[in-house]
Amino acid sequence: MSKLQQPVMLSALMAGDSWTVLPAFVPVPGMGVLPVNSFLLQGSEPLLVDTGLAMLGDAYLEVLASEIDLDDLCWIWLSHTDADHIGNLASVLERAPKAKVVTNFLGMGKMNMLGHDLSRVHLLEPGARLELSDRTLTPVRPLYYDAPETIGFMDSRSGTFFAADSFGALLPDIVSTFEEIDEDSLRDGMALWSTVDAPWLTSADQAKFAQALSAMRQIAPERILSGHLPVANRGVERLTRIVHEFWCTDTERVADPLSIEMVAASLG
Ligand SMILES: [Fe+2]
């Protein structure tokens, strides 16, 4: 089990030709470590996906600034407004005067309540895509999530699917690649993370969820970017199989002790 005591920011890594991952890990006492990633699309209209953990502060900004001149940053795609995804939003906006924040109506409302500058928002209307000069990002609701404003996307040009909190895993220790995670660690780590992050999955319709998993396989992304997993190149089969085994079969699925049904039964 990891001996990591403090969150740590690692150096940026390429994910295919056009994407870069800015990886960090946060210790979760007794359970291992949680990857916390943000991502950068370089090119004619640079776009940052999420802004990392606030507790990383300068370390985060240093790695980001080593990858891009922040004066050039055009967009910040906000997956959702959780602390591990918008931690350095205000500092990035301050250093990136041109950047607009891409979010939806609920995301904007939550930004407002957190005191962020709404004049920098580019509101994604339902059904709208983000058209960049060299590619289109198609918004998609990830398979599971912990905040209803969550928006992932598909970048068809590079075959890159951003899944926000989906496919995250608590891991025994820091790793740099998806391929080096052994099957048991990945399975247990994803089961634990999805149970914590999306407890509503215990009552989700198994057949419908299985359909969503097969739609994910049909999209067949070349790589999956998750906020909480190393970049999964050619990982769609492996990841959807694990999620299917855990959430779409009765043998694996566990009941939620806080569900209304369980509490009603305990109250007699
Ligand atoms: Fe979240």
Ligand SMILES: [Fe+2]
């Ligand atoms: Fe998250």
